[in-house]
Amino acid sequence: MWLFNCELFEINNMITASVNNTNIFRYIGTLSDGDNYSHNLVHINTNEKPVNEIINGHTFVNSPYTSCELKFASAIVGNKVFARLKEFYKEETYKFVASVSLLGSVRGYVFEIIAHNELSAGKTFLTRSLEESKKSCVKSVKERKLRLLQLTIKIGNTPDDIEDGKYCKPAAKNFETIDSIYIGKDYNFTFQMMVGRTHDIKQHGYELIHEKLGGELADHTIRHYFVVPKDTYKNFKKQP
Template identity: 35%
Template sequence: MPWRCWYMPVWNWDEINICRKMLYKHLEKEKVSKLFHKWGGIPRFVLEKANDQTQQDKLLDAIARCDEKIFTYIEESESGDHKLIHINTNVLIEENNIELKNSDPYTQKVLKFASDYIGERVTIKLEKTIKSRLNNEIKLSLSCGKSNQFLGNCFEQIAQRMLRGGGEFNVRSLDSDQLGTIKLNRQNEILIFSAVDAINNGEYCQPNNKNFPSIDSIIAPNMLFQMTTTREHNIKMIGLIKLYSKLSKTGNIDLFFVVPAILYNGYKKQKFINGTNGMPNWIRNQ
């Protein structure tokens, strides 16, 4: 029987917080939460070394040392800098509703920034290099069908920052090709939610779960955003269902695919993945 490689995801917030309650009761939840949003789900730095300033300073040191070599380092090494970049995988979304394409859960390797805190700082520092590399990678992807997932994550960080910065953005309907604009308010604070109930109307919110299906951000009750650098990005029904309580029950709900300029004019309408329970009427009627 051939061997198989499986990947273990980093800890999520619920797991970190349970461990805190059981083994690190002396640590305040608020402090651990702040460290989690800086480091990502690494218990060594979020829990064990939470009060060790020398260890905590290593994150800023790693960001300060980061330069263009990070791209070569990632491409040529299995290790990478694990303070800045983590291996993500295709987790089991729900026991009775698996929406994975051609693969078993925990078998795919995806490199992403360890946290939005890290991603924002690295992409600000290397934005010019990232944009140049991304353009070249997308042209390569269009010809051979293979995309660079880490550069896609870099694009997501830049796009999130631009949308939070507010302003007027061009949009094109994937149904009718009609052109228009949307205007977003500036938001200085990065708002991260772990529970859907924490989403407030009118605020630009991002899930802390990097594997949250269907969206990368939301402005409730009627604007959803999915960042992608690929021509095909199926819409997972389960993510929309999770957000149902925060979405408008009347009027339109818009799902925006945020893509690089090179993909904008030719981007096509995307397919829904229905899962095991079919498409709810409230989605079908949108």
């Protein structure tokens, strides 16, 4: 047990040193640049299974091992990187997330970390209905304000870990489509983080938490929100 704890301590020190010494914005979003520390923070991942990709409303299937993306080595690493960026590079971080460049899937992970922090901090957000946007001009759709209280973040692994009144998010991508859940007195909110202009809702994610949200006897309205960067918000549309 002592050796195991020692190893964890050394790993934590290595991650901290990497975060503190890496010029993140020099290599972020690329596969070839970097320095001696970058591989401790970001790993190259490929698709081991076929992946559906939606382009202009049409679904295309990418064969296994045909794409690659950058991911943080773990959620802990991602949070440490964000804390460092927020402390010393806040303006650059928000510019990076708001950029229109699709380079680097790390942008999506940074945005998701920011979104979780903002949604649980107790703030007011502008929202609009995608159903109404489909029927009329996006610019004419009425915006509504969503006020969220400051919420305690709870990380869970199964639907049973979801707790009323808390900002709950899965430890891993356990529930497809759903990145976080809030069960309130009058409404149940589910949130899906998006950086692109297309979206996809996979029914399987909702099937896993169906009973937790009340099942067939549910008396709460479930509202699904796409959480998007500021530059995407105005033109984000419902897919055919």
